[in-house]
Amino acid sequence: MPDLPASTAPMLQLHQVRKSYGANEALKGVSFDVAPGEFLALLGPNGAGKSTLFQLLTGLFNADGGEVRVDGHNMQHTPVQALGRIGVVFQQMTLDLDLSVEANLRFHARLHGIADRESTSRIEDVLQRIGLIAQQHAKVRTLSGGNRRKVELARALLHRPAVLLMDEATVGLDPASRRQLLDEVLALRDQGVAILWASHLVDEAEAADRVVVLHRGKVLTSGSPAEVVAHTGASSLASAFLQLTSGTPAPANA
Numbered sequence: 001m002p003d004l005p006a007s008t009a010p011m012l013q014l015h016q017v018r019k020s021y022g023a024n025e026a027l028k029g030v031s032f033d034v035a036p037g038e039f040l041a042l043l044g045p046n047g048a049g050k051s052t053l054f055q056l057l058t059g060l061f062n063a064d065g066g067e068v069r070v071d072g073h074n075m076q077h078t079p080v081q082a083l084g085r086i087g088v089v090f091q092q093m094t095l096d097l098d099l100s101v102e103a104n105l106r107f108h109a110r111l112h113g114i115a116d117r118e119s120t121s122r123i124e125d126v127l128q129r130i131g132l133i134a135q136q137h138a139k140v141r142t143l144s145g146g147n148r149r150k151v152e153l154a155r156a157l158l159h160r161p162a163v164l165l166m167d168e169a170t171v172g173l174d175p176a177s178r179r180q181l182l183d184e185v186l187a188l189r190d191q192g193v194a195i196l197w198a199s200h201l202v203d204e205a206e207a208a209d210r211v212v213v214l215h216r217g218k219v220l221t222s223g224s225p226a227e228v229v230a231h232t233g234a235s236s237l238a239s240a241f242l243q244l245t246s247g248t249p250a251p252a253n254a
């Protein structure tokens, strides 16, 4: 992959990424990138390869081939630098329910080597922004599901990552909490964060700058929601997604 000047370089770059489980090719040469301040929705039905991709992006295992770069750092050759530039909200909650919101965030800050004085102000800032400052000292167990997810988002942002990975982050939330979380993340574009939002829920991709449709380990199409609709000749993103991933044309009124 060519080196680009820092000002124009995408924050996340995937080039021909491949991963197999035995004979099962989960990722068959996946390429796309995410620019600073861009919200990219990775849409795929079950089994598309989204979880496998996230496992590669979070350093759980290496790709069999291809290249991943985060803020210019090659994930395989310089994983510490690459992973240090990533913030992630996993599909499964990973907070300690019996610790306070602040203690959960402090723990993460220390893991990233942020001094306590600095992390105190960052924790207050981020909790203010997401509207949870009043819950700073509450045990996570007392929070609603939606607020727990927001704490996870706050935690993912504490070390000021270049790339934010959201893996099916709205699973289990009610519609209002889903919308709130999506809006919080969309607002991060103004700060130049590159966002990769993986989901199988098409409505969450409507507001994306770009959509990548992943199916059976391959990128089927990418573009703005309007471009994806236009490519397929469907009348909505939902219908385009269905058409692409089921291999059948959508009915005219879908």
Ligand SMILES: Nc1ncnc2c1ncn2[C@@H]1O[C@H](COP(=O)(O)OP(=O)(O)OP(=O)(O)O)[C@@H](O)[C@H]1O
Pocket: 021, 024, 025, 026, 044, 045, 046, 047, 048, 049, 050, 051, 052, 053
């Ligand atoms: N540990 C594993 N061992 C063997 N095959 C696996 C493993 N993990 C995933 N797969 C296979 O790889 C393919 C992609 O799965 P993956 O979980 O990455 O997709 P996904 O888009 O995240 O789907 P889901 O939303 O259902 O988790 C599937 O065919 C799956 O059966």
